[in-house]
Amino acid sequence: MTGFPVPTMPVPPVSVVGLGQLGGSLAAALAAAGRPVSGWDVDPAARAAAEDHGVQVSQELTGVVVLAVPLPAMATALDGLRVDPGATVTDLGSVKVPVLTALGAALGDRFVGGHPMCGTERSGHTAVDPDLFTGARWALCLEPGTDLHRWLRVAEIALTVGAEVVPVTAAEHDDAVAAISAVPHLLAAALAAAAGQAGPLALSLAAGSFRDGTRVVGSDPAFVTALVEGNAGPTTAALDRVRAQLARPWAELVADGHAVRTASTGRRPVRVPLERAALLALGRSGGAVSRRLAAFVEGWVPEL
C-alpha cells in the first residue's frame, strides 16, 4: 500500500439492517469474502434470500451496523432491534445531512454516514448482486466530531467489497450528489414527460439518446422523489446551474459538455496522513482511498 498508514486492527463483525438491493448485496459480498455478517429485514423473503447468500439472520446487531433502509425509514430503522451499545453505526442513504441530523444526535461519534455510489434502476432482494460495489466510489463522512477509528472500520468494509472510499463532509456530499445524481433524475423525468407531450410519433422515433437520457427515471418514483426532495436545497442550486448552462449559445455548451464528458482521467498515488483535513482535501481533489493504490488522485497518468 502506498502512502496510507492503515493501522492494524481486528476486523469487526458486520450487521446489515435492510436486505434489499444495496444491503443484501453488501451482506452477500461480505459473506463471500469470509467475513462474519448478520442481517435483518422486515420482509421474510428478503431474510430468506440473504440466508441463501450465507448471511446469518439475527436481530442482535454488533460490530459495524449498516443501515440499508429507504431514507424515510432511516430514523426508526433500529427500533425494536438489540444494538450493542459500543457498535459503530453507518448508513447507505443517498443524502447525508438529513441522515446525520436524524441519527447524529442519538448516536454521537458512533455514527459515520456513508453512501456507496452504485445501485441500478432495479430494487429489492431480487436485485442483489455481490459484485455491485466492485469499482464503485463510496462516500464516507468525516464530520468534525467523527471518531477516526470508527471511520476506518467502515472504510475497511467498503474496501473489502471492492469499493473506493471518498472522504467527504455531509454537506459537500449533498452538494456533489445533487449535481451528479438528483439533477440527472429530474432531467430524465422532464425529458420523458416532455416527449410524452410531443406525442406518439416522437416516442416511436425515440432511439439511443432518449433511452439513455431517460433510463434512471425507470426507477421507483418513491425512491427518486425521496432522493430529490430529501436533498432539496442543493438540488435546487444544481438545477439552477443546469438552467444557466441551457441559456448559453448551443455550440459553446456542446463543446464544454463534451470536454467534461471526455476528460481523460488517470491515477496518481499520493501520501495522505490519517487526519481529517488531509483526508477531506483528498476527496475534494477528486481522490479516493482504494485497496490497491491506498490513496490516489484522478486526472493524472497512472504511475502504477
Add this chain to the structure above:
Amino acid sequence: MTGFPVPTMPVPPVSVVGLGQLGGSLAAALAAAGRPVSGWDVDPAARAAAEDHGVQVSQELTGVVVLAVPLPAMATALDGLRVDPGATVTDLGSVKVPVLTALGAALGDRFVGGHPMCGTERSGHTAVDPDLFTGARWALCLEPGTDLHRWLRVAEIALTVGAEVVPVTAAEHDDAVAAISAVPHLLAAALAAAAGQAGPLALSLAAGSFRDGTRVVGSDPAFVTALVEGNAGPTTAALDRVRAQLARPWAELVADGHAVRTASTGRRPVRVPLERAALLALGRSGGAVSRRLAAFVEGWVPEL
C-alpha cells in the same frame, strides 16, 4: 404480410455517397443481403473499408442514391459525381426540412428525405456495423409532392436492412426529433458542463445516472452542434417544454416521467392503404411499416 399492399417491383441498385458509420453500415448491410451496391467517399480509407465489406467503389450513381454525408455537406454531396437523371435520391440526415429545402428544388419529386434513428457516439468508417439498422425506426418523408413509387423504393431498402419505416412529413419529423434527440443532447451537455462547475469531488462520485445522462455528449461536438442548430426552431420549442416540466412539483414530475418511460408497448397489425394521408396517420399514431407485420401501431398487445 398483413394489410400493406406492396406492389411487386424489381429491386433497384443502390449507390451510397459517404461511407462513414451510417453510409458504410448501410452499404455493408445491403452487400451482405446480396444486393448490388456501390459507394463513394472522399476519403480513400473509407472507400477501402467499404470494398472489404463487398461494396463496389464507383462515382457512377444509379437506382436509389443515398446521401450519407454530414448535414453541412448535403447540398454539394453530388457535385462532381455522375448521377443517372432517373435516379431516386434519399438522405440519412438528422433534420429534414433544411435538407428538403436544399435538395428538393433541384431534385423535385426524385427526392425522398429519410432519417434512420440509429448510430452511436462513434463515427467514421471504423464504426461501420452491418447490423446497425436492425430493429431501428427509419423516418421516411411523404411530402405533398413525393412520388409514392419512389418512396416505396427507399422504404424497401430500409426494410431490407432490418429497419421499420415511419411515414412522416419533414416538419413532423423535425418536431419529433427535437424532443427525442436534439434536446437529450443539449440536456446531456448542460448536465456535464454544470457537473464540471461543481468540481472534482462531484465528478469523482459520478456513477450510472450521470454516465447515462451524459453519454450522447461524448459524440463529435460538430455533429451535435449541427443536429441542434440545424433544427433550431423545433429544438427551442422542445427545450421550452422541458423547462416548463422542470418548474413543476418534483413528485408530480417524477411520477409523469416514470409513466412515460415505463409505458408498456405492444404491436397491433393494421391495414393501411398505400396512400399518403393514411400512411402519415399511421406514423402520427406511433405506427410503422415492418417486414414482419407489414404495418402496425404500438400500445397494443401483439396479435402475432
